[in-house]
Amino acid sequence: MTITAPPRPAAAPQPPARPSAGRRALGLWLRWWRRLTAMRTAIILLFLLALAAIPGSLLPQRTLNQNAVRQYFAEHPTLAPVLDRLYAFDVFSSPWFAAVYLLLFISLIGCVVPRAVEHARALRAAPPPAPRRLLRLPDSAELTTPLAGPATLDVVEEELRVRRFRVVRRSGRDGEELSAEKGFWKETGNLLFHLSLVALLLGLAGGKLWGYEGSILVTEGQGFCNSFQQYDTYSAGPLVEGSDLSPLCVDLEDFRAEYEENLTAASFTADITYGAPGEEGRPTTIGVNDPLRIDGDRVYVTGHGYSPRFTVTLPDGTVFEDVSAPFLPADQATMSSEGALKLPDLGAGVDDQLAIEGFFAPTGVLQGGILTSIDPRALAPQVAIIAYQGYLGLDSGLPQSVYSLDASQIERGSLSEVGRANLAAGESLTLPDGTTITFTGVSQFAALQFSHDPGQVWVLVSAIALLVGLLALLLLRRERFFARVGAAAEDGGTVLTVGSLTRGGGESATRFAELTGELRTALAARSPEPPAPSSGGAAPGSGGSPE
Template identity: 25%
Template sequence: MNKQQVEKGLVDILWGVFASVRLSVIVLTLLAVTSIIGTVIPQNASPAVYVDRFGEAAYRVMSFLDIFDMYHSWWFQLLLLLLGINLVICSMDRLPAVLKIIGKTQRLNPEAYRKAIKGETLSVAGSPSEVAGVLSGKLKAPMGAFTPVDEGETRYLFAEKGRWTRLGVYVVHGAVLLLLLGGLLGSLFGYEGTLNLAEGESSQVVRLNGSNAAMPLPFELRCDAFSVSFYDTGAPKEYRSDLVVTEGGAEVLSKQIVVNDPLRYRGVSFYQASYGTVPPKSATFSFTSKASGMSYPLDGDFGQPIAIPEGLGTFTPMHFMNNYRFHGRSMGGAVLGVLESAEGEATRLALPVKSPGFDRMRQGDVVIAVADFPQRYYTGLQVTKDPGVWLVYAGFLFLIAGCYITFFMSHKGFMVAVEPTLTGSAVTLYGNTNKNRLGMEMVLRRLTEKLDREAISPERQVER
């Protein structure tokens, strides 16, 4: 056996493996099982969540196998690739035989049709040639164009429809390939992440889910404004973000987004997902002297000392805490700062925004409160990029069309036999189909009943 024969034998073996339905069943089963695992086990959560749930040893094994991001893992992509190759080779292996059937002319063989599905026989007046002429006009729409064949005094009319429907299964195969290709493109080149933007700020960096890695955007996104409305219960009712896309310093797109109405630009979608408050850059504080009873409202920037009148020292607001707790009780947002007396003694203070009298408990020479606090929000955006999404949409459309062709349409052949009788002619409808034999029987029955109702001739009766 020479080298060429060995190579040919190896190719035939590989072709047979990838053209087998068994491989399709195995790969589809593996995809189904792994998809269930990916649904049961949360994807792209923090490592602490997995360690707490499965233990450190199981976490290391599952992390090595990419179970926590399985839809982007090499082995899941390999399964998709195997299924795609299997579908292509299966189609290539079987398509030539189907094309051969589609390209053949209809067999004008009366004996073959007499062994197929037979309808009822109608007795009508008129010679076979006259009756056949009438029937070719009446039955052209449901059966197709007829080819007449004469055998003695008997005339046969042959027709067929839907030869192309044999390609329906290959439309389904093509749809699945589009879905697989779209999924692979999204897995390889797409991403999901988050972007938090405070009002008036810009960014062109997205934090990826799971890894928290930085993904640069080819443009800059700015949040000009954010608004939120609340129900009477205090729960958020609706929140909106005014977003602007800039490139090269020029504004190219602006849109106000709400939940389920994203901004899309250059294949990247920004969804309204959450919101929150951001630390203010400045605030107005009220300083009340215990000795004089005078109150002094003064503006101050965070990190910068504010001189208190009457020589009562300085106060430096350091930062803002969203949820300050005092003896286990939540006080809400609070400004944390340092009060330095005229003698140089430093005291750390917490000033809850919603409790202006909180500092009175300190019983110092000056009572400090937050008089005006400009509330600033950030908008939480879910960012997705999926370059294969249009292929997936196209795949679903082709899948619907292919399933309809495959399950509800068929290749049908018809024969109308018009035979001479003593009183005129006998008309019998025959049919053949590659699937849905019961459906063909119903078609022949309806057509026979239609011909009987329309009175092909004044003298007719139904014979079984």
């Protein structure tokens, strides 16, 4: 008697195990990383970077021209503060520009490095085997030759090596075959282009991290030393300290501005002397596109203007001779300028301080009693001044512009107007207390910019390499050529099947036709000559016995 155990119920299907939170997070990061490092994303980010740089070329930037930014605020008092909150006047140091820049940098590295590794492997790998059906390739043909199979492939290999193909011969199940390829420089140029772009971004980033620049207005006969305390505007990378600044002093000896017939500026040139502090200066001439270059440092001329000179004589006979201050251009076409001269230290026993606020016209004329300028050249300099006496507030600890008076001091009555006049060169204004202000002439000032960018050479080399890679990418072609010796032809020769694949060019059919034509010529030249016809038997009409 056999006892059979009852069948066990089938186990219910178990639901698939859900991945842990860590694995889900890892999978999410991997998906986002693949999207970020895709070439499509890099192209989009590059387009966004170019788009983000447009405001920097359309709007004045503080790092390049502080005066133009101030003029923009004066002309657009409502729009300018809104643009300023969006970093429109500091585009290239804005957080949103830095975000696009950083994402592009990461995307390019994640995209190019794996491709470079893959390309290095492809350089060492042999050309792939020939496809089984060569005649299905876009460019293919069959050639018939009386040569044997190995001899035929010898001729093809020789012709291809002359054209700098890499050639590999194999024995396949469909017969002996040959694979050849060339044009790896195209992919090398592609990688060089993208790697150079990464290097270019690194050079620009290094210049921002370790670079600095400062701008200052220097009147003829004066100078400055490379110290951030002397600059009107100064910006430096986060890794720059005050002790890292190059020891250099520059003195402006003479400035010349030349104009076209329509009064547009043609050139600015400045004669300067430069050298380390305590050393004798070396003379040179710089211009707008011809800066002073010293060991990675650059001194540029970015603009110019006028500094009216005044002689102030106090009632006690104290004379301040040829004191001046730069007047900032309010109209670039005529170089009409506005500015202020502050004299806080008039000597012992003088309680009130003196300030002169004025409008300078290089070629001045009166129109309706108002001074204006009709020419940017200093042909007939005149100045309209307002004199103030009182407390300037320079020691109050509150910052104020050196090119204008503090309006709040005038509103509070700390400064009081004591006289005004339109003066030509040599004319004077006498104040109620006996102080005399004489307009003695005008000097020119140059807007100089000192720039230190350690990434300049790196950027130059990267730009050249980028151009070389782009030319290789556009001009070279990636080509593969296959040949296989098939069955014997009906006349005892060999049938040679050839095919080609070309990437990067629209003339593949023409190039393939030229190559197959040259192969036919080479095969015909190596083929044995056909045997000469037999000469046995009598020629017609000769020999035999006469009748």
